[in-house]
Amino acid sequence: MSSYEARFKVWRGDAEGGGLEDFAVEVNDGEVVLDIVHRLQATQAPDLAVRWNCKAGKCGSCSAEVNGRPRLLCMTRMSVFRRDETITVTPLRAFPVIRDLVTDVGFNYTKARQVPAFVPPEGVAAGEYRMMQEDVDRSQEFRKCIECFLCQDVCHVVRDHEENKPAFAGPRFLMRVAELDMHPLDAAEEAGLDRKRTAQDEHGLGYCNITKCCTEVCPEGIRITDNALIPLKERAADRKYDPLVWLGNRIRRR
Incomplete structure (x- = not known):
């Protein structure tokens, strides 16, 4: 299994405000963006809030915006991005932020x-x-x-x-x-x-x-x-x- 280091910008904050935080994180073959968010929680940002459930593209829980496009984190493969590309993950823009990537829908x-x-x-x-x-x-x-x-x-x-x-x-x-x-x-x-x-x-x-x-x-x-x-x-x-x-x-x- 090959791996590489990817650059991420993840929105951190709450209803009062926030901003993008930079991360360098390991990516392995076959992973999706939700895998990387979980790795960030495990290694660098244990208090990072993200909503998810099935990790199979059927519950609709892990909706967020990746590089400005609304996507399911569990169905967005890392292979669709260039390895030298900085990937930005932000909460759904149309709804109020609760914390980090979690919005009030x-x-x-x-x-x-x-x-x-x-x-x-x-x-x-x-x-x-x-x-x-x-x-x-x-x-x-x-x-x-x-x-x-x-x-x-x-x-x-x-x-x-x-x-x-x-x-x-x-x-x-x-x-x-x-x-x-x-x-x-x-x-x-x-x-x-x-x-x-x-x-x-x-x-x-x-x-x-x-x-x-x-x-x-x-x-x-x-x-x-x-x-x-x-x-x-x-x-x-x-x-x-x-x-x-x-x-x-x-x-x-x-």
Whole structure:
């Protein structure tokens, strides 16, 4: 096994402030950035705070920014960097720092609670649900989300404009709205819930300008923009601006 010494800059601090601290640390073949952070804890910075759990890219806990790009530390291989490159590890920029690389992502759980759950169809028991495989596949893509919140972090609507947070759910939860809206068994409309309207009025769908940055950082390869956000925007626009839909709604109300 070959090894070399790498240069790291790791952000240290808390809610009151902080800065980058320089480290020289050993790197071995096959290691990922999280391995190096653990080595720093073991040898040079025992009080370095980092959140992690599975180390297999499935829990979403070890989200941070490596050289300015939101990544999972456990899935970022050291081999993708040059040996003479200085690697910078910082906390997620869109959320408040607790300490070192650990941020308060409570914003995301608040937004999750604001999305109304699946509405079961009336008169159909759970074991009697039947769906076309095409509909299962479409929904299953979004179910791969591990809630690492990298898409939330990279979205400039959240990242660069703190004032938008109260009115904007972010790509992860707009994707959840889209998933439910296209679910063939969701009986939201029969229950008086218009998911397309709430996507615009309550979850800030109009703030999204489909730059696809959320899709680019998703570790599960979910096509958030193409398969969730753009179709949801199209359906919301149809519902709000299509004159035939408007006329049909007026007739139904009468």
